[in-house]
Amino acid sequence: MDIDKRIDEMLPMLTAFRRELHEYPDLSGEEQPTCARLAEMLGRNGIEYKLMLDGTAAAASVGSAGNGKTVALRADTDALPLTEETGLPFASKKSGVMHACGHDIHTAAALGAAILLKEMEPELTGMVKIFFQPAEEGTGGAERMIAAGCLDAPHVSHVLGLHVNPAIAAGRAAFKFGKMHAASDEFTLILHGRGCHGAHPEEGCDAVAMAGQFITAIQNIASRGISPLDSAVVTVGKIEGGTKGNIIAGRVEMTGIMRSLSEETRLLLRRRLKETADGVAGLFGGRAELILRPSYGALINDDTVTKTVAAAARAAIGAENVIIKTEPTMGTEDFAYFAAARPSCFYELGCxxxxxxxxxxxxxxxxxxxxxxxxxxxxLQIRGALALLTNN
Ligand SMILES: [Zn+2]
Ligand SMILES: [Zn+2]
Known part of the structure; x- marks a missing residue:
């Protein structure tokens, strides 16, 4: 089959489908309407699928695992709580909801790959599963799909995912070996002191002074605690405390995030944050209450899988259009869960x-x-999947 020719023939339909998703975006955890539309399209094209996670997710499959191994393609489907300001004729019709992260593009591309792979089914040496994953923007739909068994029965060997990047021109793609996205932990710290008159600080325990020392001290976690060749971020983004200028504050609450590029550094950040909070509170005779909320893990691409997929990309769109990135980003991406579960590759699609x-x-x-x-x-998704079925 002439894959490029078939993609060109399907393109008007896929573009229309993308615009439809763009007009009617769903927030994280509310992807049932998007999945219903996907189910209709998959069914119409004779593609087997099952709905998962209360109809917010779908997993399709083409080919037969009996013929070889199984690989998976992943698209995230959720939108963001934003009111669109593009003025496009197909702009979101849902006020306060917009596909501002391009997940509508991911979904349309994955549907296109599913339809074409179905047409190629007799020639496929193995199975390709296509995951339409909910809730990438915050609550980790990838983790829930894995827990629901999407990588099993039959066993998936590798997962391939992409994300659009507007800083790269359409027609190009960027790959990164190894570390690609950061791990994230959120935290809330409550510093407990003891309030009293502002003129008699010796009678209380100043939570605002404690907070000041704490914020200064945590600057040393990244700068002194980890190698200058590693990367980490410790940020306090919000702080609240005290009631009046002439009252010593008895309580300060702050929230922040920590980002890191490996599990080892992530654990170190957690430990040093707790030690710093307890240490500073102890100095003042106060108490620190730290609540840690672990978010996504670091996304680390498998080098062998990435090599295979990047080579397939060069063959598909020309070596001049394939970029190899040297720097990871401190942003997060819940494809990290797939990459932690199986040797995988996540790459950027220029848009x-x-x-x-x-x-x-x-x-x-x-x-x-x-x-x-x-x-x-x-x-790229089709060529990548075919390359992974025959390599690695
Ligand atoms: Zn996003
Ligand atoms: Zn995104």
Whole structure:
């Protein structure tokens, strides 16, 4: 089969489907309408699928595991709580909800890959599962799909995922070996002191002074606690405490995040944060109450799988359009759970307009994607899946 020709034939349908998703986006955990539309399209094309996680997720499959191994393609389907400001004719019809992270593109490309792989089924040496995953934006739909068994029966060997990037022109793609996205932990710290008159600080325990020392002290966690060649972020983004200028504050509460690029550094950040909080509170005779909320783990690509998929990409879109990134990002991505469970590859699909001076970033109310990237996305997902079925 001439894959490129078939993708070109399918492109108007896939673009229309993407625009439909864009007009009717669903927030994380509320993806039932998107999944119902996907189910209809999969069913119409004779593709087997099952709905999961209360109808917010779908897992399709083509081919037969009896013929070889099984690999998976993953698309996230959720949108963001934002009111769109693009003015596009197919802009979101749901006020306060927008596909500002391009997950509509991911979903349309994965559907295209599923339809084409179904047409290629007699030639497939193995099985390809296609995951339509909910709730990437915050609550970790990937982890729940894995817990629900999407990587088992039959056993999935590798997972391949992509994310659009408006800083890269449509038609191009970027790969990163090893560490790609950071791990994230959120925290709330409550510093308990003892309130009293502001003129007599010796009678109380000043939680505001404690907070000041704590915020200064945590700057040393990244700068002194980890290697200058590793990366970490410790941020306090919100702080509240005290009631009046002439009252010593008895309580300060702050929230923040910590980012790291390995499990080892992640554990170190957690430990040092707790030690610093307890140490500073102890100095003042107060008490620290630390609540840690672990978020996504670090996304680490498998080098062998990435090599295979990047080689397939070079063959599909030309070596001049394949970028190898050298720096990871401190942003997070819940594909990390797939990459932790199986040797996997996550890569970036350029969606920027090469003729525009400004391409608005992801999560902007003015984010737009050059839809020509759908063609590249379908091509790379199919070529990548076929390469993984025969290699590694
Ligand atoms: Zn996002
Ligand atoms: Zn995203």
């Amino acid at each position: 920027g307009f090469s003729d525009r001076e400004t391409n608005f970033p992801l999560h902007s109310a003015r984010f737009e994607a050059d839809e020509r990237c759908i063609r590249t996305g379908v091509k």
